Every structure is written in C-alpha cells, then in structure tokens.
Amino acid sequence: MLSDVMEDYLKAIYALEREHGPPVKTSTIADHLDVTSPTVTSMVEKLEDRGLVEREKYKGVELTADGETVAVEVLRHHRLLEAFLADHLDYEWDEVHDEADALEHHISEEFERRLARKLGDPTVDPHGDPIPGADLEPPEDPDTEVLADHDEGDRLVVARVSDRNDDELRYLADVGVQPGTELELVEHAPIGMFVVHIDGEDVHLPERVAETLEVRPADTGADVDQEVADA
Amino acid sequence: MLSDVMEDYLKAIYALEREHGPPVKTSTIADHLDVTSPTVTSMVEKLEDRGLVEREKYKGVELTADGETVAVEVLRHHRLLEAFLADHLDYEWDEVHDEADALEHHISEEFERRLARKLGDPTVDPHGDPIPGADLEPPEDPDTEVLADHDEGDRLVVARVSDRNDDELRYLADVGVQPGTELELVEHAPIGMFVVHIDGEDVHLPERVAETLEVRPADTGADVDQEVADA
DNA sequence: ACTACGGATTAGATACGTCTAAAGTAAATA
DNA sequence: TATTTACTTTAGACGTATCTAATCCGTAGT
Numbered sequence: 144m145l146s147d148v149m150e151d152y153l154k155a156i157y158a159l160e161r162e163h164g165p166p167v168k169t170s171t172i173a174d175h176l177d178v179t180s181p182t183v184t185s186m187v188e189k190l191e192d193r194g195l196v197e198r199e200k201y202k203g204v205e206l207t208a209d210g211e212t213v214a215v216e217v218l219r220h221h222r223l224l225e226a227f228l229a230d231h232l233d234y235e236w237d238e239v240h241d242e243a244d245a246l247e248h249h250i251s252e253e254f255e256r257r258l259a260r261k262l263g264d265p266t267v268d269p270h271g272d273p274i275p276g277a278d279l280e281p282p283e284d285p286d287t288e289v290l291a292d293h294d295e296g297d298r299l300v301v302a303r304v305s306d307r308n309d310d311e312l313r314y315l316a317d318v319g320v321q322p323g324t325e326l327e328l329v330e331h332a333p334i335g336m337f338v339v340h341i342d343g344e345d346v347h348l349p350e351r352v353a354e355t356l357e358v359r360p361a362d363t364g365a366d367v368d369q370e371v372a373d374a
Numbered sequence: 375m376l377s378d379v380m381e382d383y384l385k386a387i388y389a390l391e392r393e394h395g396p397p398v399k400t401s402t403i404a405d406h407l408d409v410t411s412p413t414v415t416s417m418v419e420k421l422e423d424r425g426l427v428e429r430e431k432y433k434g435v436e437l438t439a440d441g442e443t444v445a446v447e448v449l450r451h452h453r454l455l456e457a458f459l460a461d462h463l464d465y466e467w468d469e470v471h472d473e474a475d476a477l478e479h480h481i482s483e484e485f486e487r488r489l490a491r492k493l494g495d496p497t498v499d500p501h502g503d504p505i506p507g508a509d510l511e512p513p514e515d516p517d518t519e520v521l522a523d524h525d526e527g528d529r530l531v532v533a534r535v536s537d538r539n540d541d542e543l544r545y546l547a548d549v550g551v552q553p554g555t556e557l558e559l560v561e562h563a564p565i566g567m568f569v570v571h572i573d574g575e576d577v578h579l580p581e582r583v584a585e586t587l588e589v590r591p592a593d594t595g596a597d598v599d600q601e602v603a604d605a
Numbered sequence: 606a607c608t609a610c611g612g613a614t615t616a617g618a619t620a621c622g623t624c625t626a627a628a629g630t631a632a633a634t635a
Numbered sequence: 636t637a638t639t640t641a642c643t644t645t646a647g648a649c650g651t652a653t654c655t656a657a658t659c660c661g662t663a664g665t
Contacts, residue, residue, distance in 0.1 A: 182653055184614055201660055232488040242485055249476045257463040413623055415644055432643055
C-alpha cells in the first residue's frame with residue numbers, strides 16, 4: 144500500500160515532468176511540495192525501492208510506468224472531485240482545488256466509478272483540465288493555442304485556465320474569464336497589455352496571463368462549456 | 375490541530391460512553407480500535423494534555439465537553455456522508471460505512487455545510503441513526519422500542535438498524551429489513567426465533583437480532599422512510 | 606585543467622503512532 | 636488478610652515523514 148504522502152510525491156513528479164520534462168530535480172520537487180531537499184531525497188529512494196520511479200543520483204528522477212499510473216489515478220480522483228464540487232455542491236471553480244486535494248487520496252475505486260457515472264463521465268474539470276479516463280492512460284494535453292498568439296479581432300472561447308493561485312482564479316472568475324467564456328481580442332497594447340471584450344465589457348489582461356490562457360477559435364471544436372456544465 | 379487518529383479515538387470513546395457509560399476502560403478502546411492497550415494509554419495521555427478527555431489512572435477515561443464536540447462533529451460528517459452516498463451515489467446502506475469512515479476526517483467545514491444543504495438537512499442516516507445538527511449538540515437517542523419487546527400481531531415500522539457488521543446488514547437488506555420497512559410480528563417461537571411478515575413474506579430473525587432491532591408502531595410518529603429517502 | 610559554487614546526498618535528530626516485554630495496581634478469592 | 640488474577644501502565648523499540656547541519660558531486664568559469 145501507498146501512503147498519501149507517496150501519492151503526493153508521484154503526483155508532483157508527474158506534473159513537473161509535464162511542465163519541464165524529465166528528469167525532475169530534487170530541488171524542484173522540494174519547492175513544489177514545500178519540503179526540504181533531504182526529505183525529497185529520502186522519499187524518492189523509497190519510491191525507487193517500490194519501482195515507482197527511476198533515479199540517477201545527483202541527476203534527477205523519472206516516473207516508471209507503474210508510478211505514472213498511480214499519479215494518473217490520483218489526478219483522475221482530483222479532477223472528478225473538482226467537477227463534482229462545482230456541479231453538485233455549487234462551489235466556485237476557484238474553491239474546488241483544496242477540497243479535492245484533501246479528498247483525492249481517500250476515495251475508493253468504487254466511489255470513483257460511481258462518481259464518474261453520476262457526473263456523466265466528464266472529460267474536463269472546471270478549469271478545463273482534461274480528466275484521465277478509467278483506463279488510466281495519461282491524457283495528452285490537447286495542444287491548444289494561447290491568447291497571446293492571437294491577433295486583434297479574433298473571436299475566441301476560453302478552453303483552460305489552470306495552474307494559478309486562488310486569488311488569481313477568483314479575479315478571473317470575477318471578470319468573467321472561465322472555460323467556455325466567449326471573448327474577442329480587441330487590442331494588444333505595446334506595453335504588454337491585452338484587452339478583450341467579454342459580454343460587452345472591456346477586460347484587461349497582462350502579458351503573463353495572456354501567455355498561459357488557453358483558447359480556441361469561437362466557431363470550431365467540441366463545446367467545452369457543455370462538458371463542464373452538465374450532469 | 376487534531377490528527378485523524380486522535381479523532382478516531384474521540385469517536386470511539388464517544389460511542390463507548392454511549393454504550394456502556396463512562397468511564398471507558400483502556401482495553402475496551404483497544405478492542406474497539408483494534409490496537410493494543412499500551413497504545414491506548416499513550417494516546418489518551420495526549421488527549422488529556424489537550425483537554426479533550428479526563429482520565430483517572432487505572433480507572434478509565436471520559437470525554438470533556440471539548441472532546442465530545444469533536445466526536446460529535448466527526449459523527450455528523452460520517453452520517454452526512456452516509457446519507458449522501460446512499461441518496462446520490464446509489465450505494466446500498468450496507469456499503470456506506472467504510473467509505474464514510476475514510477472520508478469523514480478530510481472534509482472541510484464548508485463541505486459539511488454544503489453537503490447538509492444539498493441533502494436537505496437530514497436528521498437520520500440510512501441506518502436510521504440520528505445525524506447531529508450543525509450546532510454539534512450530542513443527539514439524544516430517541517428511546518425507541520425493540521422488536522423483542524412486542525407481541526404477536528403487532529404492526530411495526532423499522533426505525534433503526536445499526537452497529538452490525540456488513541454481512542449482517544447485507545442479509546437484513548436482502549430480506550427487506552431496513553429503516554422504514556413495515557412489518558407484522560407473527561410469531562415469537564419458544565426456541566428464541568421471531569417470525570415477521572414483510573410484504574407477504576415470512577422472515578425469521580433470531581432473538582439476538584430482535585433484541586437490537588429498533589421499531590415503532592406502524593401508525594404513529596414521524597415517517598423515517600421519508601427522511602431517509604429524500605434529497 | 607583547476608577551482609568555486611550550487612545543488613544533492615548523508616548523518617543524525619524529532620514527533621507520531623504503533624508494537625512487545627516487563628512492572629505495577631486494583632479487585633476478587635481464598 | 637494474603638494471594639492471585641486481570642488489567643493498566645511504564646520502558647524501550649520501530650517505521651514514517653520530516654528537519655538541520657555537514658559533506659559530497661558536477662559543472663561553469665577561469
């Protein structure tokens with residue numbers, strides 16, 4: 144059996160591999176989980192003993208197939224719970240993350256199955272992040288475009304708003320930026336400011352946000368809004 | 375902050391006080407939680423340091439007001455979760471206990487509030503056990519009657535079927551004995567066997583079960599079935 | 606190729622929750 | 636009252652997850 148903490152490490156390594164590619168460095172994991180480097184070293188040794196990661200000393204660590212499967216299952220739990228909290232308990236999308244973190248390690252396989260069924264086997268969570276399927280295949284990130292790559296006049300739909308802190312999410316929700324939101328890019332100001340039109344209102348977004356806000360053209364592709372809202 | 379384990383001890387002591395009255399002995403707790411006596415001794419010392427129990431060495435232990443409040447909150451979480459699992463995820467009533475045990479320590483106050491609201495602030499869980507209110511006052515056990523105290527010919531409704539193992543609960547559910555079930559006591563056989571009529575079928579229950587199966591007259595009182603089923 | 610620096614690992618400590626073995630206490634029995 | 640017995644507590648140990656302090660690579664710069 145795997146402890147909650149081990150699952151957290153695997154989840155962290157999975158996310159960091161996605162972000163920076165393997166191998167993942169000790170200090171990167173330490174920052175991400177808010178522990179010290181020696182703690183990480185001793186933990187990854189244990190994970191290595193269990194065949195969940197491969198490790199090269201002083202170089203870094205990489206998930207094995209088994210380790211990845213565990214990480215993906217935790218991610219599935221997390222995102223199903225987020226979808227449940229938003230759809231059935233009326234949580235705002237900026238509130239779901241912490242609650243899902245607390246519960247993701249403690250739900251049974253049975254609960255996972257029944258919850259997925261109840262939600263109608265959703266494929267994205269309230270942030271627009273893909274929910275891994277029951278087969279636990281790692282979801283490939285749909286290579287979406289980013290707001291900053293678009294031109295003035297483009298009409299777009301927000302696809303995904305992830306990996307931000309609560310304050311930022313809350314602000315974006317306030318001004319109407321959520322998965323499914325339709326917007327028009329009206330100005331890319333030379334000072335690094337993007338202005339978009341949402342429901343007739345001007346919304347100003349700094350470059351840093353525009354560079355990570357995933358969008359797709361307003362008229363094509365699956366309707367994410369639908370998938371998020373149902374069940 | 376209180377660990378999960380500490381909450382489990384407080385919950386156990388609460389239940390055992392209810393069952394046998396205080397003080398609760400070390401070995402009783404050890405049996406109930408499936409740990410050894412020295413483990414219990416060291417744990418209750420820690421609980422005493424935090425003012426959650428009062429302890430007299432070699433005598434036993436008793437919850438303080440604070441300790442009781444914690445126990446009641448855990449119990450509220452547990453029973454709300456049981457009600458949710460049965461009402462919204464179609465769990466059978468014999469399956470809800472273990473899942474609720476795993477989750478009860480990890481839901482936030484906010485989750486508790488929203489869940490209670492969603493369920494319509496239920497007052498009993500799927501076993502007919504009372505759910506403590508948000509005020510965390512210890513629920514007083516409604517002094518119900520027990521099947522064994524009734525006479526042949528009495529028409530009754532099952533009020534509560536609790537504190538049994540999964541196999542027993544599953545069997546009782548199979549033969550139709552659940553909170554809300556209407557039945558007629560047709561025979562009290564001298565070999566210590568009770569025969570009841572449920573939906574036209576004879577069901578045989580040994581004395582031990584009849585002595586703990588809580589019932590109320592078929593025609594009076596609140597409709598428990600209603601309370602359990604809604605939301 | 607040498608050195609210095611940043612990051613990683615080893616060493617050793619702590620808190621928690623658990624155990625077994627040994628010692629202590631209280632209550633029942635003779 | 637003396638003794639036995641059942642239960643409780645003390646003593647000491649272990650595994651997990653964490654820390655700080657000290658040591659040890661590896662590489663970037665000279």
